[in-house]
Amino acid sequence: MEPETAHRAMDAALAASVGTETGQAAAAALFSRHDTVGIKLNCLAGKMLSPRVELVEALVDLVAAAGVDRRRIIVFERSDRELRRAGFTIREQGPPYRCIGTNNDFDPLPSSSGEIGSCFARLVSTTCTALVSLGVVKDHDLSGVSAGMKNWYGAIHNPNKYHDNGCDPYIVDVARHPFIRDKLRLTVLDGVVAQCHGGPAYRPGATFELGKVAASTDPVAADLWAWREIEAERARRGMPTLEAAGRPVRYLATAAKSGLGVADPEKLLLVTT
Amino acid sequence: MTMDRRRLVVLGTAGAVSALQPPLPRLAAAVDRGSSAAGDELPAREASWYKKLAEGRVECELCPKSCRVADMERGTCGVRENRGGTYYTLVHSLACAVHVDPIEKKPFFHVLPGERAFSFSTAGCNVECKFCQNWELSQFRPEQVDAYDLPPKTLVDAARRNGARLTAATYGEPVVFWEYVRDVAVAANAAGIRPTVVSNGYIQERPLREVLPLLSAIKVDLKAFRDEFYREQVRGELEPVLKTLRIIKEVGVWLEIVVLLIPTLNDSPAEVRELCAWVEGTLGPDVPVHFTRFHPTYRLTDLPPTPVASLERAWEIGREAGLNHVYLGNVPGHPGENTVCPGCGGILIRRVGFRIIKNRLDNGSCPDCHRPIPGVWS
Numbered sequence: 001m002e003p004e005t006a007h008r009a010m011d012a013a014l015a016a017s018v019g020t021e022t023g024q025a026a027a028a029a030l031f032s033r034h035d036t037v038g039i040k041l042n043c044l045a046g047k048m049l050s051p052r053v054e055l056v057e058a059l060v061d062l063v064a065a066a067g068v069d070r071r072r073i074i075v076f077e078r079s080d081r082e083l084r085r086a087g088f089t090i091r092e093q094g095p096p097y098r099c100i101g102t103n104n105d106f107d108p109l110p111s112s113s114g115e116i117g118s119c120f121a122r123l124v125s126t127t128c129t130a131l132v133s134l135g136v137v138k139d140h141d142l143s144g145v146s147a148g149m150k151n152w153y154g155a156i157h158n159p160n161k162y163h164d165n166g167c168d169p170y171i172v173d174v175a176r177h178p179f180i181r182d183k184l185r186l187t188v189l190d191g192v193v194a195q196c197h198g199g200p201a202y203r204p205g206a207t208f209e210l211g212k213v214a215a216s217t218d219p220v221a222a223d224l225w226a227w228r229e230i231e232a233e234r235a236r237r238g239m240p241t242l243e244a245a246g247r248p249v250r251y252l253a254t255a256a257k258s259g260l261g262v263a264d265p266e267k268l269l270l271v272t273t
Numbered sequence: 274m275t276m277d278r279r280r281l282v283v284l285g286t287a288g289a290v291s292a293l294q295p296p297l298p299r300l301a302a303a304v305d306r307g308s309s310a311a312g313d314e315l316p317a318r319e320a321s322w323y324k325k326l327a328e329g330r331v332e333c334e335l336c337p338k339s340c341r342v343a344d345m346e347r348g349t350c351g352v353r354e355n356r357g358g359t360y361y362t363l364v365h366s367l368a369c370a371v372h373v374d375p376i377e378k379k380p381f382f383h384v385l386p387g388e389r390a391f392s393f394s395t396a397g398c399n400v401e402c403k404f405c406q407n408w409e410l411s412q413f414r415p416e417q418v419d420a421y422d423l424p425p426k427t428l429v430d431a432a433r434r435n436g437a438r439l440t441a442a443t444y445g446e447p448v449v450f451w452e453y454v455r456d457v458a459v460a461a462n463a464a465g466i467r468p469t470v471v472s473n474g475y476i477q478e479r480p481l482r483e484v485l486p487l488l489s490a491i492k493v494d495l496k497a498f499r500d501e502f503y504r505e506q507v508r509g510e511l512e513p514v515l516k517t518l519r520i521i522k523e524v525g526v527w528l529e530i531v532v533l534l535i536p537t538l539n540d541s542p543a544e545v546r547e548l549c550a551w552v553e554g555t556l557g558p559d560v561p562v563h564f565t566r567f568h569p570t571y572r573l574t575d576l577p578p579t580p581v582a583s584l585e586r587a588w589e590i591g592r593e594a595g596l597n598h599v600y601l602g603n604v605p606g607h608p609g610e611n612t613v614c615p616g617c618g619g620i621l622i623r624r625v626g627f628r629i630i631k632n633r634l635d636n637g638s639c640p641d642c643h644r645p646i647p648g649v650w651s
Contacts, residue, residue, distance in 0.1 A: 044345065158414075160348065163340075164349075198343075198344075200346065201344035
């Protein structure tokens with residue numbers, strides 16, 4: 001992707017999500033210069049189905065333009081290795097921004113939220129004052145959808161414990177933990193290429209060019225949009241719905257009930273630019 | 274560094290530990306050994322108990338959770354990973370806790386009293402007890418803890434050098450490293466060392482039956498006698514554990530049971546009575562049952578330690594139910610630690626904590642009334 005295209009897309013997405021004229025104005029509304037901003041990527045599927053570097057850097061530029069020192073912008077994933085596999089360069093201190101794996105640097109004690117009890121990555125619990133989930137749009141074998149909310153599984157030490165029952169209510173319990181709920185400013189989804197089946201790993205035959213970048217201050221609405229796009233592609237291909245395929249997307253209704261955002265399609269305000 | 278802290282905490286909880294001679298080979302520092310998608314840097318062996326499903330999925334056939342795992346994902350244990358439709362264990366020979374313990378620490382009270390058990394564990398567990406005492410290894414993934422490269426033969430050689438007559442797969446949950454347990458047992462038996470296992474018993478029948486005949490003894494945590502407790506506090510189920518106990522009894526491997534009594538959650542006299550009656554009726558009166566004291570830990574920090582009076586009540590209920598060998602644990606110096614002859618009432622083995630003060634057993638029998646005492650004594 002051309003960096004200019006990425007910048008235009010990110011600028012438009014942020015502006016639309018906040019309702020400002022420009023992406024920079026949106027970033028200024030979301031972040032203060034005193035923030036340490038953590039941008040959590042989902043790079044599990046490797047380079048072909050991870051947030052692309054150009055989009056991430058476009059977001060970093062907007063946050064920096066809002067006054068946040070680049071040394072306080074931290075792009076992170078679970079491990080250095082996953083970041084490298086997705087095409088990122090590890091930068092412990094920057095410039096032009098920090099890019100690191102949490103590499104098992106977790107809180108020493110678990111913290112509970114609903115059904116989950118986990119040690120959170122210290123980047124999330126302690127270091128960052130503001131968070132962004134930057135995920136992709138893909139099918140998930142158990143939760144149905146993996147987009148912005150499930151991305152936070154990568155911030156706890158024991159995600160493998162929380163995949164029963166379509167990951168419900170666990171996705172929500174992670175997202176509503178104060179470490180995340182109180183700091184989350186934005187969810188961004190790289191939907192340039194999406195995947196409608198076979199996730200969370202990369203499955204070439206199931207990817208499609210969605211050609212969109214989505215942003216929302218409502219993490220539930222962002223995932224609802226991702227779900228709709230996946231279902232639409234599955235319908236185009238004559239595939240059963242996720243529910244019919246045995247993996248209904250349960251967690252979104254739970255998320256809405258928990259007050260994390262809007263999961264009612266009728267109430268989803270889609271601003272396209 | 275986090276890794277070292279985690280390993281040291283595990284070492285620190287091991288109780289009476291002798292230094293390992295010579296030091297074991299540590300793997301390189303664990304930083305960036307990756308995670309699910311990057312687990313390929315961990316040593317991996319194809320798992321022994323699983324089946325392949327359509328579209329690259331697999332179904333684990335090791336524990337009753339029967340995890341269906343998509344490509345690049347792991348089962349609930351966190352130590353088994355699907356890579357392109359083949360399921361791998363990531364912890365074979367990857368021991369993250371290794372100690373020489375007295376066998377009483379497991380606890381086995383009817384297995385070679387006073388002998389040393391070369392004890393080992395990997396990361397991972399198939400359940401998530403809110404009261405787990407070893408959560409810093411059982412609730413972590415292999416790449417999140419420091420580890421030793423310890424293949425079965427090396428482990429058994431180290432056991433022999435350290436004067437251990439037994440091995441014990443313990444601390445974490447041996448079910449999740451069952452292939453390693455199996456291969457250590459084979460190597461131990463060949464070397465004349467007795468292999469033992471300390472487990473939650475949450476395992477499917479086939480892998481259990483395949484490995485049981487290799488073992489000298491197994492201790493199972495029966496965490497409660499209510500399925501509700503298993504679901505809410507353990508994220509498991511009661512019935513598969515009871516099935517495991519029945520199979521162990523049928524196969525004839527020496528069995529001891531531990532019940533951790535937790536105030537208000539599983540310590541009611543009615544529940545303890547039902548549990549003891551089931552053990553006596555199904556497994557027989559000679560299976561030792563250890564009621565042990567809970568201490569607040571991990572996610573269960575809002576309850577007090579178990580009152581000694583509750584333990585003593587359970588001790589009494591067990592004996593009333595007809596069990597011949599009921600013990601109390603985590604109360605050093607309590608008479609409930611002693612082995613008493615069910616025939617004449619004489620004290621056969623006097624213990625304080627994990628130490629044997631006096632062992633009067635005579636070829637596995639009471640020296641006073643000559644009643645045989647069941648166990649593995651030689």
